[in-house]
Amino acid sequence: MVTLRTIAERCGVDVSTVSKVIHGREIRVTEDTRQRIMTAAKELNYRPNALARSLRLRRSGAIVMAMRDTSNIVYPEIIEGAHAAAEKAGTCLFLMKYGSGETAGASLIALVQEGRVDGILWDDLPYKSFSQELLDAGVPFVCLNGYSDVEAQSVTLDDRQGFLKQANYLADLGHRKIGFIGVEPQSNISILCRETFLNTLRERGIAVSENHIWHCSFEGRDTESVARCLVSEQRPTAIATASILIAKRLCHNLHKVGVRVPEDISLIGYHDVPDAEWNEPSLTTVKMPSREQGATAVESLMDQIAGGRFQARIVDGKPEIIERESCIRAV
Amino acid sequence: MVTLRTIAERCGVDVSTVSKVIHGREIRVTEDTRQRIMTAAKELNYRPNALARSLRLRRSGAIVMAMRDTSNIVYPEIIEGAHAAAEKAGTCLFLMKYGSGETAGASLIALVQEGRVDGILWDDLPYKSFSQELLDAGVPFVCLNGYSDVEAQSVTLDDRQGFLKQANYLADLGHRKIGFIGVEPQSNISILCRETFLNTLRERGIAVSENHIWHCSFEGRDTESVARCLVSEQRPTAIATASILIAKRLCHNLHKVGVRVPEDISLIGYHDVPDAEWNEPSLTTVKMPSREQGATAVESLMDQIAGGRFQARIVDGKPEIIERESCIRAV
DNA sequence: TTGAAAGCGCTAACAC
């Protein structure tokens, strides 16, 4: 293993000098020694030991993004943005899967307390009030879902804007009988989204019947029963969903019960996936700036690690309607 | 921050004693001091500093699974298996996204050289001969794709068995005109899979026409042209694909050109995704033991880190045909 | 049974 010492001996200087040359900010050395040290380092293929460095610096130079469900369709984009931002910040971005239950939260916190990483990025709650626990432990973190039950340290998408656009889009297409499928009815985010959607329509003079509001899992389970409700001729002419996966599975289940999309009913999703384009019919949806979210979250976390005060942020970048085949003008 | 020292002072003993009690294997301390130390540790909520520990032990207690494409559909299962195995082994499993190009490989290697992790799990090659470079650098690693161009240190699925089953399944259903869609035609894995498939059929007296062999990306791009070829009445009665995504998109594209699945043509995929069940029609496929692969890979990597010699392994666990709607008996 | 001492590889005052 080649250490600072190896280089120092080879160049006949002290380790501290080598350290200064290699990592120091102020370079108070003769150009000559500098050169010799740098060449030696290169020749020996020197790799600073991150452990020793971190131990001394009391900073690991790494952060972690923790995920409960690694197959979550919005993660790849968030990760892409986060990865780019981490690279720019010169920090190492680890990803991690965590289980459920209290131990999951504890082991995440331990990661920081043990010094392995400097901060945590996370989305889904391992359990209620995890935010509070992180706060108490003094662990730098950013939540990617700002609607938890605790005072949020979050970098979130502008979902308000997203559902506003979604509602207006349907209204603009002339729909007047509109349905909505949200996710977990109790969660704050779900409530916000649903209310935004409904209020936007209300302001345009469109009332949504209580019978036309449903809730499914983000992944679109439980859409069969909704599909069954929609067989009736009393059905809405369009349905907005809080996730593209709901739209996708509902589409499938509607097909099964003989309701055609978009001829009989229009469908619009939320978030975008490559898949949506190949669906039959392809799915109209609201694309959210997830990549920016990932990048902003990392920047925010780095700020916090550097000692800055955290400020909840809504990601710049506008939601965008991706028009495909599943949504047509009301007849 | 609470360290060994904090506990030592509180208990009026030396740090080395505390260290021994908390981590040491041989417990050569009076039950009394042991108790006192453990209680103090618990009360103070002591967390050993992994950095210091690793520095001293020359082992980080962490491994990394590196992925090029975080949206790869087979990863979640592999990760699940790997995660469970890592937990069991008491090591920390990090995931990581890497870019393309030479720097990607170098930064992975650096991760180990810097001491952040003890070994690497990876699948897709950052670039050719990366395996060789890892070998040269003395970095413990396991490749999840044993068909790279270099002497493989791999834990692979039994793809031979998988494609054999796939071929036999179609033959058993009475199909005699069969097509095949592989992935990158040049890669060793692709060649092996294709050859296994074709040989299996040949042994049963079924020849596959050269015109009925195609290649697409794993994600199923470029299936339009295949679909166009299949409009002709000369088409095979069944097609096997080397990925479920190919099957899925081909299915979609066939629909577009008016070829019905499975009435006009049967389709079978490779690997399984939740999605496959909701496809229209749902997709028959070969499910591979990816979870076991992840677990085995981690175990193998841990062996290697502990100094064991590496031995290429094929994952136990049998491929399984998941029968759904896209494949029917030949008429 | 317990403690003293050395050192893992690195950094940062401070002295020369």
Place this chain on the structure above:
DNA sequence: GTGTTAGCGCTTTCAA
């Protein structure tokens, strides 16, 4: 400009 020194928190002989 460069070296000396003193740790970061931990483990592990070795001595008491």
